Amino acid sequence: xxxxxxxxxxxxxxxxxxxxxxxxxxxxxxxxxxxxxxxxxxxxxxxxxxxxxxxxxxxxxxxxxxxxxxxxxxxxxxxxxxxxxxxxxxxxxxxxxxxxxxxxxxxxxxxxxxxxxxxxxxxxxxxxxxxxxxxxxxxxxxxxxxxxxxxxxxxxxxxxxxxxxxxxxxxxxxxxxxxxxxxxxxxxxxxxxxxxxxxxxxxxxxxxxxxxxxxxxxxxxxxxxxxxxxxxxxxxxxxxxxxxxxxxxxxxxxxxxxxxxxxxxxxxxxxxxxxxxxxxxxxxxxxxxxxxxxxxxxxxxxxxxxxxxxxxxxxxxxxxxxxxxxxxxxxxxxxxxxxxxxxxxxxxxxxxxxxxxxxxxxxxxxxxxxxxxxxxxxxxxxxxxxxxxxxxxxxxxxxxxxxxxxxxxxxxxxxxxxxxxxxxxxxxxxxxxxxxxxxxxxxxxxxxxxxxxxxxxxxxxxxxxxxxxxxxxxxxxxxxxxxxxxxxxxxxxxxxxxxxxxxxxxxxxxxxxxxxxxxxxxxxxxxxxxxxxxxxxxxxxxxxxxxxxxxxxxxxxxxxxxxxxxxxxxxxxxxxxxxxxxxxxxxxxxxxxxxxxxxxxxxx
Numbered sequence: 289x290x291x292x293x294x295x296x297x298x299x300x301x302x303x304x305x306x307x308x309x310x311x312x313x314x315x316x317x318x319x320x321x322x323x324x325x326x327x328x329x330x331x332x333x334x335x336x337x338x339x340x341x342x343x344x345x346x347x348x349x350x351x352x353x354x355x356x357x358x359x360x361x362x363x364x365x366x367x368x369x370x371x372x373x374x375x376x377x378x379x380x381x382x383x384x385x386x387x388x389x390x391x392x393x394x395x396x397x398x399x400x401x402x403x404x405x406x407x408x409x410x411x412x413x414x415x416x417x418x419x420x421x422x423x424x425x426x427x428x429x430x431x432x433x434x435x436x437x438x439x440x441x442x443x444x445x446x447x448x449x450x451x452x453x454x455x456x457x458x459x460x461x462x463x464x465x466x467x468x469x470x471x472x473x474x475x476x477x478x479x480x481x482x483x484x485x486x487x488x489x490x491x492x493x494x495x496x497x498x499x500x501x502x503x504x505x506x507x508x509x510x511x512x513x514x515x516x517x518x519x520x521x522x523x524x525x526x527x528x529x530x531x532x533x534x535x536x537x538x539x540x541x542x543x544x545x546x547x548x549x550x551x552x553x554x555x556x557x558x559x560x561x562x563x564x565x566x567x568x569x570x571x572x573x574x575x576x577x578x579x580x581x582x583x584x585x586x587x588x589x590x591x592x593x594x595x596x597x598x599x600x601x602x603x604x605x606x607x608x609x610x611x612x613x614x615x616x617x618x619x620x621x622x623x624x625x626x627x628x629x630x631x632x633x634x635x636x637x638x639x640x641x642x643x644x645x646x647x648x649x650x651x652x653x654x655x656x657x658x659x660x661x662x663x664x665x666x667x668x669x670x671x672x673x674x675x676x677x678x679x680x681x682x683x684x685x686x687x688x689x690x691x692x693x694x695x696x697x698x699x700x701x702x703x704x705x706x707x708x709x710x711x712x713x714x715x716x717x718x719x720x721x722x723x724x725x726x727x728x729x730x731x732x733x734x735x736x737x738x739x740x741x742x743x744x745x746x747x748x749x750x751x752x753x754x755x756x757x758x759x760x761x762x763x764x765x766x767x768x769x770x771x772x773x774x775x776x777x778x779x780x781x782x783x784x785x786x787x788x789x790x791x792x793x794x795x796x797x798x799x800x801x802x803x804x805x806x807x808x809x810x811x812x813x814x815x816x817x818x819x820x821x822x823x824x825x826x827x828x829x830x831x832x833x834x835x836x837x838x839x840x841x842x843x844x845x846x847x848x849x850x851x852x853x854x855x856x857x858x859x860x861x862x863x864x865x866x867x868x869x870x871x872x873x874x875x876x877x878x879x880x881x882x883x884x885x886x887x888x889x890x891x892x
Contacts, residue, residue, distance in 0.1 A: 290686050295797045297458050333428070333621065334621070334622035334629065335488075335630070336619075337620070338391070338494075339616065340577070340615075340862070341614065341616075342614040343393075343394045343610060345395070345396070345581055347441070347608065348404050349422065350372060350404060350423055355659060357722070358733060358739035364807055368611065368640040369639070371648060372427075372644035372649050373643070374613055375648045376643055376645045377428075381637075389782070390486060393433065394435075396441075396543075399422060399442055400445070400742060402661070403663050407781075409445040410445070412658070414452045415448050423454055425456035426652060433479040435498065435543065436461055437461075440508070441742075443507075444505055444742040445742065447511060459480075460476075460477040462479060464527075465500060465502065466516055467519065469516055469517050476601040477498070478499045479528060480496050481495050482496065493539070494537070494538070495537035496541050497528050498513045499544040500544075501518070502518040502520055502562070503552075505517065505558060520564065521546055522561075522571050529575055538626065541578070542568060542578040542579070543580040546561075546562065546565045547581075547583030547585070548563060548587060548605065549566075550563060553790070553839060555838070563582065563583060564579045569592035575601050576602070576632055577603070578602070578603045578604075579614060580603050580604065584608040589633065591627055597632055602616065602632045604635075611639055613636065621749050639798035641806050662732065663732045667731065667863060668871060669729055669872070670727055672873075672874050675724045679718035680718050680765075683793060683879075683883065686724075686725055688874070689877060690862065692877035695860065697830070698712050698852060699712045701852050710827060712829045713794055713797060713828070714830040715793070715832075715835065717789045717790070719739060725872065736859045741859075743833055745833070745856075746832055746852065747853070748829050749828060751826055752822050752823045752827070753823035753824070754844040755797070755827065759801075759814070761809050761842055761843055762792045762793075763810040764784065766801065766803045767803070770886070771804050771887045780803070792842070794882070795880060797881065798814075799814040799881075800885045804886040829848070
């Protein structure tokens with residue numbers, strides 16, 4: 289889809305920063321030049337300072353609101369979330385620095401994550417004839433974003449939704465390594481060029497290069513296969529950064545939806561690193577700063593030395609959901625006929641110190657109330673209260689509910705077919721430690737809270753031996769704990785940084801995990817139907833598409849034969865199941881199928 293250049297030109301004039309796409313530089317407005325600039329002249333020495341603000345992994349958060357608990361967001365660190373609070377911080381920075389001396393960019397994962405974003409993708413979709421404008425587009429336009437990189441979750445709802453969102457934004461969505469599968473040319477704008485006016489006769493040209501995650505090819509295979517390809521970040525940065533410099537960029541900033549750690553969760557399925565931001569800084573000369581995303585970590589400032597030039601590149605990652613705002617402060621000096629970067633520093637601002645911007649909350653008050661009403665619809669009742677609080681280290685009923693719904697759905701789909709007689713097993717993770725199903729009325733938000741991701745359901749053929757390998761891999765999640773050592777649940781999980789969503793519990797078999805043993809030798813008493821599991825026996829595994837596509841790099845499943853797949857999100861499958869049953873009774877599906885042990889003694 290061609291970019292609407294006139295739209296971007298209009299918004300650039302309003303903010304005082306010119307934008308160029310495909311190399312054509314647009315001058316800023318005359319009004320912008322009248323603002324005071326932080327410039328000093330000491331004899332012949334000319335200097336200029338400006339600030340680039342950055343967010344990432346907003347995941348559909350506009351309000352400081354948790355739609356799954358139906359109250360203001362809060363966590364153990366008392367963080368706040370949402371673009372309404374970010375807007376206040378942005379306004380404060382612009383007032384301090386002068387609006388025309390600032391830029392505002394994002395590093396991706398914008399339109400997925402909350403029921404607000406889900407509602408306008410699925411319930412009242414922006415793609416419908418005369419459909420609404422996406423709340424994230426409305427908020428980001430009102431705040432005045434200058435550019436945003438694509439995140440992997442931008443593709444969760446399919447390319448048509450993403451293209452409509454792109455059309456609704458007054459700023460470019462950047463993805464230099466999101467290529468058209470047929471032409472291998474960029475499917476989105478690779479970069480944007482911004483001009484900051486100084487009183488010294490030469491504007492500062494700031495290039496923003498957008499890079500996204502190559503894992504999209506795996507995680508959203510159903511949406512992108514045959515349509516787009518996603519080569520590595522270093523490869524595309526090495527191609528584009530010299531071009532941007534040759535086009536006259538005085539400053540080059542990369543907005544990368546890629547963590548800094550140099551790790552991957554999809555193993556050797558792609559020749560590219562998932563978290564490659566630090567590698568880009570290290571290997572590609574000519575970059576001044578990188579706004580990091582994807583990893584959901586907070587990095588106020590991280591310096592990486594480029595191996596070829598010795599230049600220090602500044603990286604910063606603001607915490608997810610609008611909890612932090614990164615500030616890159618640039619000091620430039622005029623030298624030998626051009627602007628040169630003399631100093632770059634980075635820090636983050638905490639949004640919990642800011643009030644929500646009423647301009648943003650008023651703008652989207654109707655959309656917010658529609659979603660609150662939607663998620664509070666009653667869809668059934670539960671005979672007991674259930675919680676995920678102990679789900680990471682105990683077999684709890686609420687995770688069994690997910691697995692039971694998945695297994696039952698697959699069994700019904702395979703009925704009467706070639707695989708109808710095979711036993712169906714299921715995998716599920718504890719995505720949230722705060723999800724609950726209350727006793728009594730169950731609402732959409734209760735059921736949806738179990739599954740915050742847009743994963744869909746698949747069925748794969750797998751053997752007993754492969755299941756054993758799968759469980760051993762999953763059990764790496766636990767810290768090795770001696771039989772006589774005290775057990776602290778807070779320190780028992782997430783060994784080696786493995787997140788909760790990459791620990792799978794299997795439903796339909798029974799087993800123990802001996803955490804006194806080293807990883808790889810922990811699964812004992814693995815049985816099916818009361819008998820030791822036959823390594824050669826075949827099973828059907830109900831599995832989410834993220835895992836089936838290689839997410840987490842679990843063994844065997846990505847290469848296993850697919851015997852069924854569904855395009856509906858698993859959370860919608862759960863909601864439909866509750867509606868159909870009317871009553872959720874844990875006695876009908878919950879059991880202790882797995883437990884943690886040490887030398888045969890249960891941990892709990």
